[in-house]
Amino acid sequence: MSFYDTIDTITTYASIPLALVGFGVTFWQAKGAKDAAEKARDAAEATRERIIRSSLIALSHQLLKTEDELDKAVNDGEVKTAIAWINTWKWQASQAKGMLKASNSDEQKILRALQTSIVAAGEAKNVLVSNPTDLITDTKNVRAAIVKVTGEISSLAANLGFQIGD
Secondary structure (H helix, E strand, C coil): CCHHHHHHHHHHHHHHHHHHHHHHHHHHHHHHHHHHHHHHHHHHHHHHHHHHHHHHHHHHHHHHHHHHHHHHHHHCCCHHHHHHHHHHHHHHHHHHHHHHHHCCCCCHHHHHHHHHHHHHHHHHHHHHHHCCCCHHHHCHHHHHHHHHHHHHHHHHHHHHHHHCCC
C-alpha cells in the first residue's frame, strides 16, 4: 500500500466521526435556537398581554369620563353635545371590545354589555339626529347600557391592575 493510499484510508475513516460530531453540534445549536425562539415568543405574548391590560385600565377611565360628560350634556339639555359624547362612547366601547377579544381573558359578560351599549348608542344617536323629543327619554336606554358597562369594566380594571406585574 502506498503512502497516498494510506492517507486516503485514514482520511476516509477519520471523516466519519468528524461528520458525526459536526451533525451533533448542528443539532445542539438548532435545539438552542428553538428554545430561544420559544422563550422570545412567550416574552412577546406576555408583553402583549401587559399592553392590553394597561390599555384597558386607561380606557376604563375614559369610559367613565364619557359617561359623566354624557350625563352632564343630557342634564343641560345640550343635544349636539350629547350626540358628540354618544359618538365618543361608541368609539371607546368598540376599542374596549376589541382589546377584550384580543386578550386571553374570557369576559363574555362585559363583551355583551359593550355590544349592547354600542347598539343603544347608535339608536340614541339616530333618534337625536332625526327627531329628538325629550333628551332624557331619548337617551335613557343608552345611558342605562353605559352604566352597566362602566360598572363591570371598573371592576375588571381593578382586577387587571393587580395583574400588571404578572
